Amino acid sequence: xxxxxxxxxxxxxxxxxxxxxxxxxxxxxxxxxxxxxxxxxxxxxxxxxxxxxxxxxxxxxxxxxxxxxxxxxxxxxxxxxxxxxxxxxxxxxxxxxxxxxxxxxxxxxxxxxxxxxxxxxxxxxxxxxxxxxxxxxxxxxxxxxxxxxxxxxxxxxxxxxxxxxxxxxxxxxxxxxxxxxxxxxxxxxxxxxxxxxxxxxxxxxxxxxxxxxxxxxxxxxxxxxxxxxxx
Numbered sequence: 579x580x581x582x583x584x585x586x587x588x589x590x591x592x593x594x595x596x597x598x599x600x601x602x603x604x605x606x607x608x609x610x611x612x613x614x615x616x617x618x619x620x621x622x623x624x625x626x627x628x629x630x631x632x633x634x635x636x637x638x639x640x641x642x643x644x645x646x647x648x649x650x651x652x653x654x655x656x657x658x659x660x661x662x663x664x665x666x667x668x669x670x671x672x673x674x675x676x677x678x679x680x681x682x683x684x685x686x687x688x689x690x691x692x693x694x695x696x697x698x699x700x701x702x703x704x705x706x707x708x709x710x711x712x713x714x715x716x717x718x719x720x721x722x723x724x725x726x727x728x729x730x731x732x733x734x735x736x737x738x739x740x741x742x743x744x745x746x747x748x749x750x751x752x753x754x755x756x757x758x759x760x761x762x763x764x765x766x767x768x769x770x771x772x773x774x775x776x777x778x779x780x781x782x783x784x785x786x787x788x789x790x791x792x793x794x795x796x797x798x799x800x801x802x803x804x805x806x807x808x809x
Contacts, residue, residue, distance in 0.1 A: 605674030608726040614675045614719040615797035617666055617729070623713050624663035627706050629657035630685040634699055637689035645766070647773025648696070652703070654778045655744075659710070662737070669732060696755040696766060704748040711741035711792075743787060747780040 616784040631652045638649035667677050676774040686701045758765025772781045782792055 579763065597711050601676070603674075606726075606728075608724050609675070609729075610726075611726050613720055613724050613726050613729060614670065617670050617675065618678055618680065619741050620717050621663045621677075621711050622661045622671070622682070623659070623668070623710060624801040625680075626685075627710055628656045628659035628663065629682055630687050630706055631659060631703070632687055633685045633687055635677050637699075640691070642687055642691045643694055643772045645694070645696075647770035647775075647778065648689075651773050651780070652778075652780025655703070655707075665736065669729075673729075675699045693762075694760065694766070695761060700748070700752045700755050704745070704752050707741065707744045710746055711738070714738055743783070746778055747783050748787045749780065750786070751780060770809045 609684065635649045635656055637643060638645040665747075670677060671718035687699060687706075689696075689699045699716045711791060714733055717731055718738065721727070721733065754769060773779075775781070780786075
């Protein structure tokens with residue numbers, strides 16, 4: 579083979595690759611347009627949720643409300659939504675997809691200051707967490723239908739477990755708020771104080787993890803199935 583022929587073949591190979599859409603080459607058969615659209619929809623929902631939680635965090639930090647424990651709680655929720663959206667966007671690109679941002683309307687949630695009532699905003703927060711969970715389940719269903727098992731594994735591992743817990747935690751917090759709101763007084767202050775002490779983490783959240791049963795059994799076994807440990 580002559581040198582010129584070899585050079586021509588090399589140039590043809592470079593042109594063939596240059597003319598191809600590399601994203602198409604990266605994409606597997608199961609990473610269909612339906613799957614990509616489902617991912618984009620969940621990314622958009624996470625950003626909408628981030629905006630809503632950010633609004634609640636800002637409301638609670640105002641001097642007229644001054645519930646800084648709740649502000650920390652919602653700031654944590656907002657940060658997690660933003661991180662999850664960024665994660666999924668990076669995953670979409672990794673798999674050969676294209677990020678197409680959607681509209682993010684201004685949130686309508688707010689923390690009322692006259693009177694300072696926690697029921698409505700916490701009800702809205704529970705609804706947001708439940709919406710994220712149900713949409714993650716929808717994304718998992720789309721992945722399963724298209725035999726996109728890699729995405730299904732990612733959603734189950736990163737989203738479903740923690741979102742299930744978030745829904746329960748927020749439901750508990752709503753019940754606590756309803757309980758203390760029956761008699762106005764120090765209840766809201768002390769609930770906020772508990773959240774301040776944990777930097778915005780739900781104080782009893784550990785008990786909503788199924789793994790807490792294993793920890794309890796280990797502790798019981800360590801002290802003779804419930805018998806007091808001799809010290």
